[in-house]
Amino acid sequence: MNFLDSIGLIPLFPLFGALVMLLVGRKLDPQTADAHHHAPKSKFLISLLCPGTVLLSFLFSAGAVWQLVDLPARGHLPAHTHQIIQFTWLAGLPFHTAAATLARFTADFGFLLDPLSSVMILVVTGIGFLIHVYSIGYMAHDGGYYRFFGYLNLFVFFMLMLVLANNYVLMFVGWEGVGLCSYLLIGFYFHKKSAADAGKKAFIVNRIGDSGFILGMLLMFSVLGTTRFLDVNKALAAMSPETHFGVLTAMAVLLFVGATGKSAQLPLYVWLPDAMEGPTPVSALIHAATMVTAGVYMVARSNQLFRLAPDACLIVGTVGALTAFFAATIAMTQNDIKRVLAYSTVSQLGYMFVALGAGAYWVGIFHLYTHAFFKALLFLGSGSVIHALSGEQDMRKMGGLRKKIPVTYATMLIGTLAISGIPGLAGFFSKDEILWQAYSHPHAWFRVVYALGLMTAGMTAFYMWRLMALTFYGESRVDPKVAAHIHESPKVMTVPLMVLAAGSVLAGWIGVPKLWSMFPEGFRTLETWLAGVLGNAHTIGEMQHEPNTGLEWAMMLLSVAVAGAGIALAWNLYQKRTPAVEPLQALGPVYTGSLNKWYVDEAYDVLFVNGLSKGGGTVLSRFDQKVVDGGVNGAGWLTRFTSTVSMWWDTWIVDGAVRLTAFSVKMSSYPVRIFQTGSVQAYALAFVLGVAVILGYYLVH
Amino acid sequence: MHPITTLHYLILSVALLAIGTIGVLTRRNIVIILMSIELILNAVNINLVAFSQHFNNVNGQVFAIFVITVAVAEAAVGLGILISLFRNKETVQADEIEILKW
Numbered sequence: 001m002n003f004l005d006s007i008g009l010i011p012l013f014p015l016f017g018a019l020v021m022l023l024v025g026r027k028l029d030p031q032t033a034d035a036h037h038h039a040p041k042s043k044f045l046i047s048l049l050c051p052g053t054v055l056l057s058f059l060f061s062a063g064a065v066w067q068l069v070d071l072p073a074r075g076h077l078p079a080h081t082h083q084i085i086q087f088t089w090l091a092g093l094p095f096h097t098a099a100a101t102l103a104r105f106t107a108d109f110g111f112l113l114d115p116l117s118s119v120m121i122l123v124v125t126g127i128g129f130l131i132h133v134y135s136i137g138y139m140a141h142d143g144g145y146y147r148f149f150g151y152l153n154l155f156v157f158f159m160l161m162l163v164l165a166n167n168y169v170l171m172f173v174g175w176e177g178v179g180l181c182s183y184l185l186i187g188f189y190f191h192k193k194s195a196a197d198a199g200k201k202a203f204i205v206n207r208i209g210d211s212g213f214i215l216g217m218l219l220m221f222s223v224l225g226t227t228r229f230l231d232v233n234k235a236l237a238a239m240s241p242e243t244h245f246g247v248l249t250a251m252a253v254l255l256f257v258g259a260t261g262k263s264a265q266l267p268l269y270v271w272l273p274d275a276m277e278g279p280t281p282v283s284a285l286i287h288a289a290t291m292v293t294a295g296v297y298m299v300a301r302s303n304q305l306f307r308l309a310p311d312a313c314l315i316v317g318t319v320g321a322l323t324a325f326f327a328a329t330i331a332m333t334q335n336d337i338k339r340v341l342a343y344s345t346v347s348q349l350g351y352m353f354v355a356l357g358a359g360a361y362w363v364g365i366f367h368l369y370t371h372a373f374f375k376a377l378l379f380l381g382s383g384s385v386i387h388a389l390s391g392e393q394d395m396r397k398m399g400g401l402r403k404k405i406p407v408t409y410a411t412m413l414i415g416t417l418a419i420s421g422i423p424g425l426a427g428f429f430s431k432d433e434i435l436w437q438a439y440s441h442p443h444a445w446f447r448v449v450y451a452l453g454l455m456t457a458g459m460t461a462f463y464m465w466r467l468m469a470l471t472f473y474g475e476s477r478v479d480p481k482v483a484a485h486i487h488e489s490p491k492v493m494t495v496p497l498m499v500l501a502a503g504s505v506l507a508g509w510i511g512v513p514k515l516w517s518m519f520p521e522g523f524r525t526l527e528t529w530l531a532g533v534l535g536n537a538h539t540i541g542e543m544q545h546e547p548n549t550g551l552e553w554a555m556m557l558l559s560v561a562v563a564g565a566g567i568a569l570a571w572n573l574y575q576k577r578t579p580a581v582e583p584l585q586a587l588g589p590v591y592t593g594s595l596n597k598w599y600v601d602e603a604y605d606v607l608f609v610n611g612l613s614k615g616g617g618t619v620l621s622r623f624d625q626k627v628v629d630g631g632v633n634g635a636g637w638l639t640r641f642t643s644t645v646s647m648w649w650d651t652w653i654v655d656g657a658v659r660l661t662a663f664s665v666k667m668s669s670y671p672v673r674i675f676q677t678g679s680v681q682a683y684a685l686a687f688v689l690g691v692a693v694i695l696g697y698y699l700v701h
Numbered sequence: 702m703h704p705i706t707t708l709h710y711l712i713l714s715v716a717l718l719a720i721g722t723i724g725v726l727t728r729r730n731i732v733i734i735l736m737s738i739e740l741i742l743n744a745v746n747i748n749l750v751a752f753s754q755h756f757n758n759v760n761g762q763v764f765a766i767f768v769i770t771v772a773v774a775e776a777a778v779g780l781g782i783l784i785s786l787f788r789n790k791e792t793v794q795a796d797e798i799e800i801l802k803w
Contacts, residue, residue: 673802676802677799677802678798678799678800678801678802679795679796679799680795680798681725681726681727681729681734681795681796684725684726685726688722688726
């Protein structure tokens with residue numbers, strides 16, 4: 001079977017599942033009061049269909065990637081690249097580009113499978129499938145089971161459209177689609193006000209980023225005349241930073257603004273921690289496999305453009321490093337288990353952008369890919385903890401769960417070690433590569449980025465171990481009522497955890513650093529596989545520097561040591577004995593600030609919601625009242641005034657003339673009517689006299 | 702003994718016309734006014750018949766017959782109007798019936 005020509009089907013399977021769920025799902029899962037206890041048989045069909053469609057997508061993706069490996073270069077397509085253009089989706093009018101050549105505004109409905117999108121579809125469908133399976137157990141007792149799976153499938157559909165699209169416009173469709181689905185899923189418990197608000201917040205903050213994406217896309221149209229990835233790259237090949245400095249930088253920065261919204265970077269990251277209001281599998285899906293990776297994917301997809309805009313790359317790297325550092329400081333003090341993980345996600349995404357900014361695009365994708373495993377694992381594990389504790393999310397009310405839920409504990413331990421950067425696990429390879437790329441970047445500023453990244457690595461190890469210690473070690477602080485019900489999650493939830501734990505251990509071994517020369521080339525598959533699309537990272541990094549093996553080893557040891565120090569510190573503070581009060585409180589105002597997320601939400605509230613939005617609204621309403629209404633009222637007054645004048649004219653001049661005529665006729669009638677007496681005999685006398693006169697006249701003449 | 706000439710007829714006719722006209726103009730009772738109109742018509746008849754004999758032409762007598770016939774019809778219609786008028790106004794005095802004015 002030729003999977004390559006059926007890549008168009010990959011997104012369609014989840015779409016089918018979503019349509020079935022949203023159109024007839026209610027029939028399969030009647031929302032009756034006792035449905036929680038007596039689940040109808042048809043609910044089983046949902047559990048089969050929805051993960052099934054994603055599994056089917058995964059199998060087709062795997063088949064397509066398998067065949068892609070052997071695909072030679074054909075015609076204008078390079079090797080390992082397959083493009084299908086189904087039809088022209090938006091056919092617009094011809095126009096002149098900035099370079100005065102004629103172009104046509106078109107967007108295909110087409111798919112592009114190349115090494116970059118192959119990694120993405122495998123992550124999306126693979127991790128997505130595991131999350132679907134997990135949700136069967138996690139959501140079993142929740143209302144709206146069919147709705148949940150419908151949204152989940154729709155999410156996967158849009159994400160696959162995003163990564164498989166062959167042009168920016170179609171990519172934007174998926175981009176907006178995942179935004180919509182995140183709104184639906186974050187606000188899944190819509191009867192809870194905070195959840196509904198969080199959904200709206202995610203949607204609105206994403207819109208701000210999207211405006212940048214749209215502008216960048218339009219700029220691309222007007223400069224390059226196309227948005228098809230392969231054609232854009234071809235057009236960019238003819239440009240250089242010297243001749244097109246400003247416009248290329250503007251384009252790259254605008255696209256990056258879109259990425260900051262979707263991938264939760266400063267200053268638009270605020271929606272992501274609030275997204276914790278959704279069910280936990282949703283957090284896993286949004287933060288690990290889909291949605292937030294979209295921005296990273298988009299920047300990596302535009303790598304040719306970013307290569308030509310070094311200033312934009314500097315911005316990307318700086319924003320990434322600041323986000324990583326900033327989010328890590330907040331994660332250190334949060335008490336909600338999911339919020340720690342949420343800020344951790346923001347922080348890890350910052351790492352990815354550091355890699356992208358440093359020009360090491362494949363490393364960014366590498367971290368995206370390893371992060372998908374261990375972050376999905378951590379989220380699903382925290383979901384399992386929450387499930388065991390009947391919905392408790394506050395880590396201060398956990399503790400000592402290690403023995404009670406051993407599978408969850410073991411898998412989460414692996415995830416924690418992986419994200420902390422312990423050698424041998426997935427997170428180590430990608431994070432260490434990012435730090436090395438940042439350090440070896442020729443631009444001096446990237447030393448600062450590197451320092452921030454290194455500190456973040458220590459903080460990551462610290463807050464992750466703090467989470468582990470507070471949750472699984474020490475004495476139990478669980479509410480006694482809840483403690484009676486603690487139970488390990490069912491198999492349908494723990495098996496995905498185990499698979500992801502295996503992934504968190506093994507996934508990194510396809511990107512082993514060059515330094516470890518004892519491993520054969522096969523352990524460096526990912527870089528060579530992505531090199532066709534993303535180029536060789538070392539073109540920038542190592543042109544100036546001679547490979548310095550000793551320095552690289554030292555760097556690696558340093559980052560491991562920093563991670564180890566973080567873990568040791570957390571161990572001392574939280575694990576040796578359960579602290580009565582939060583030990584970080586010793587930091588005073590720093591602790592308070594971090595606990596309150598540095599008051600960013602409040603600042604945004606003052607600046608934008610109340611300031612720019614409501615204050616601006618007040619100004620606008622004043623303007624409306626005084627100027628716009630004034631104009632309208634003035635026009636109304638003028639109309640009334642002229643109508644008064646015209647009414648006066650009508651009453652006194654026009655009507656006056658008419659009535660004067662009538663009056664004069666009436667006046668002249670008075671003398672005449674004396675003769676009309678009504679008396680017959682008077683008339684008869686008049687006859688007779690008249691006759692007499694006439695006769696007299698004749699007689700005389 | 703003088704023979705009766707046409708002139709005598711004419712004098713009689715003029716006398717009747719004068720009496721009738723004065724009656725129409727001066728009397729207030731509508732019945733009397735109608736009778737006075739009859740006098741005027743008869744004055745005309747006498748005139749017609751007199752000239753018919755005078756000119757030895759029968760046309761005048763034929764006209765007289767017509768006038769008598771029309772006078773009868775006129776009297777009938779006039780009395781009918783009078784009765785209807787009396788029912789509404791309860792008077793037959795011509796000077797009290799003067800509503801047909803401005």
